[in-house]
Amino acid sequence: MNETEKMLFDSINSLFENISLKELKFINLELSKKYKKQKQKTFASDKERLAYIASRMPATFKAIEYSLNEIINISPSIKIKTVLDLGAGPGTSLWALLSVFNLQNEEIKTSLSNICLVEKDEKMIFYAKKLLENFNKISKKITFEKKDILKIKNYDFDLVMLSYVANELKNYQIDKIINRWFFSKSKIIVFVEPGTKYGFTNIKYIRDKLIKKGCNIIAPCPNTLKCPMPKNDWCHFYVRVKRSKIHKYIKGGSLGYEDEKFSYVIATKENVKNPKARILRFVKKTKQEIHFTLCKDGKVLIEKVLRKDKKRYKMVKKLNWGDVFDV
Numbered sequence: 001m002n003e004t005e006k007m008l009f010d011s012i013n014s015l016f017e018n019i020s021l022k023e024l025k026f027i028n029l030e031l032s033k034k035y036k037k038q039k040q041k042t043f044a045s046d047k048e049r050l051a052y053i054a055s056r057m058p059a060t061f062k063a064i065e066y067s068l069n070e071i072i073n074i075s076p077s078i079k080i081k082t083v084l085d086l087g088a089g090p091g092t093s094l095w096a097l098l099s100v101f102n103l104q105n106e107e108i109k110t111s112l113s114n115i116c117l118v119e120k121d122e123k124m125i126f127y128a129k130k131l132l133e134n135f136n137k138i139s140k141k142i143t144f145e146k147k148d149i150l151k152i153k154n155y156d157f158d159l160v161m162l163s164y165v166a167n168e169l170k171n172y173q174i175d176k177i178i179n180r181w182f183f184s185k186s187k188i189i190v191f192v193e194p195g196t197k198y199g200f201t202n203i204k205y206i207r208d209k210l211i212k213k214g215c216n217i218i219a220p221c222p223n224t225l226k227c228p229m230p231k232n233d234w235c236h237f238y239v240r241v242k243r244s245k246i247h248k249y250i251k252g253g254s255l256g257y258e259d260e261k262f263s264y265v266i267a268t269k270e271n272v273k274n275p276k277a278r279i280l281r282f283v284k285k286t287k288q289e290i291h292f293t294l295c296k297d298g299k300v301l302i303e304k305v306l307r308k309d310k311k312r313y314k315m316v317k318k319l320n321w322g323d324v325f326d327v
């Protein structure tokens with residue numbers, strides 16, 4: 001756990017000092033039912049907002065952090081100083097940005113100079129600010145706008161983010177956002193959604209739109225060919241999230257962690273040096289070989305690497321689901 005993550009988890013915990021966790025647990029259950037039915041459009045109460053922060057924010061933070069790291073892995077020379085976060089909620093993306101670009105990767109020296117968070121729910125902005133209270137170092141660079149994201153016209157930020165928002169938008173609204181981004185000076189756009197069939201349907205729709213406009217894909221796709229994912233399957237990845245006591249209690253889980261599944265797409269108008277392939281599933285190892293399920297050359301295929309092929313085996317033996325496969 002890095003410093004930023006620790007601070008976020010501490011800030012989340014401190015929000016719940018005087019709140020009935022029993023009630024929150026019940027509300028969280030209702031909230032997840034709504035999400036499962038894709039019915040969540042606005043937070044109906046303050047308890048729903050808090051339930052979202054307690055139960056979802058640690059996991060969505062990790063998923064966004066993972067996605068942002070792919071920008072550094074695939075396109076390390078793209079400089080990111082300014083960010084527009086559309087549908088910012090409690091500021092989840094902001095924390096992921098700080099984790100990836102400010103503190104962890106000293107060698108990148110990407111100092112974020114301006115992060116603009118747009119959110120229509122005033123109370124969520126209140127909580128986003130509250131979570132940042134102890135994070136004095138960066139507070140000057142952050143601006144909050146209480147606004148409908150569809151009214152935002154200025155996309156001239158290096159990076160534009162939409163995390164867990166696309167499923168609250170209609171396709172024509174997504175098109176509008178993609179168009180505005182495309183004709184702006186922005187370099188990169190990131191979408192992160194739940195790693196469900198429905199979440200992936202949104203990501204695939206967005207990917208197709210961006211490619212049609214001539215954009216390149218930074219991640220996860222290793223090319224801009226037609227997506228080869230079969231109809232009943234979906235492209236998703238996962239992050240392991242450590243559960244705090246509160247997290248464990250309101251989710252009713254016994255394990256000290258949970259695996260958060262997510263789908264994402266990162267596109268750019270700049271050139272990209274794509275890897276050969278990306279690993280789409282858990283890697284299977286036998287005594288003789290390793291099996292990788294890959295997205296490669298516009299196909300989903302299995303590639304085997306024999307243990308006796310020592311040079312190649314050494315290069316791939318530590319790779320896992322979600323990693324690039326470039327040998």
Ligand SMILES: C[S@@+](CC[C@H](N)C(=O)[O-])C[C@H]1O[C@@H](n2cnc3c(N)ncnc32)[C@H](O)[C@@H]1O
Pocket residue numbers: 041042043057060086087088089090091092093118119120121124147148149150162163164165168
């Ligand atoms: C599921 S939350 C995700 C929040 C945050 N991005 C995250 O990753 O945790 C979706 C947020 O988008 C906001 N939102 C949805 N549609 C919006 C719109 N048209 N304008 C502004 N905010 C919007 C909601 O109020 C909500 O806070």
